[in-house]
Amino acid sequence: MLKGMLISIALTIAWVMAHIILFRLKRPGNLCAAMVILFVLTVPLFIVVYVLTPADLFILPAALSRTPPALGVGNGLVVHGLLFLTYIACFYYLTRAVTLGILVEILDRGGCAMNIEEMKAAYNIEHMVRYRLEALEQAGLVRKAGGSYLCTPRGRRYARISLLCRRVFGSVDKWGGEG
């Protein structure tokens, strides 16, 4: 199992570095799609590396190198998938969260303080809703028809997941969200 885990960790690090380089050289329009495509490439690579390398990966002691190959590959792929989900969750939380954005906004102004009116101007609700709607439209989750916004079938599926979570874990009000 350790062999699969180590290969998965190494490939995850390589994947993170690859998309950081890509984002810095030429930022793709759809960040999530770019990260998913790069990740999908690592899956066959994982299997190739697993099959082509010795059971001890040149470093593991013999006692930790006797995992049946099918179990090693299967377990490694599960860990690989979970590392991907963990990274994606952190990525979106760090880059999109409004709450963290407020802290960055204050810091980015050069000082550690900000007037409430300045902050309200920077975090204008109309601008924020517009910006997010544009992003949702770009991601194919909402569409504009006439003067109104509608959910696409994919958007409705995402919304249903959120509504299900709200039913299971409590209302948004309870959690401090906006709606």
Place this chain on the structure above:
Amino acid sequence: MKGIIIALLGFLSVLLASSLLLRARSWERHFIALLLAFAVGLLAYVWIYFKTPYDLYWLPAGCLEPSRIVDFLNGVLFFCLMFHFFWDFVYAFALTGFSTGILVNVALEGERGIALERLIARYLDCSGGDRIFSRRIPNLIRGGYLRQDGEVIVLTWKGRLLGIVVLAVKSLLNVREGG
């Protein structure tokens, strides 16, 4: 394989315990309920792991990791990654995510859709102020990330540290918008 199976059962019990804890009473800090569920789930994992036979009465030899400690730790890793993803997904995406909130608001309007002005109006509180400020700023002040000096919002050392980390990550990833 034993570790993964028990970790999966432990994770399902975390889902159930989180839902029950969050619905049973009102929590001022929701993460305490989640951490409590995590601790209970992890203890249950350790207890079940050491109280059951290595093959769980039915696992074939090809599904058993020869090193028991590796199998145990693999299960712990699996459990922790599942829990982290669950926390991030439920909390940051499904329940408090701003974009998700917009998506749900649009989805609830069905085929009629919703005009931008009506959508923005939903993010205004009854006094005409916006709900981002009436919820998130007090939350950040309560959490010790900000403090208010009259008309000025000031970053505390904790808020500054978190802001620096987020800013560094966003700069590294070349993702400066959002929030």
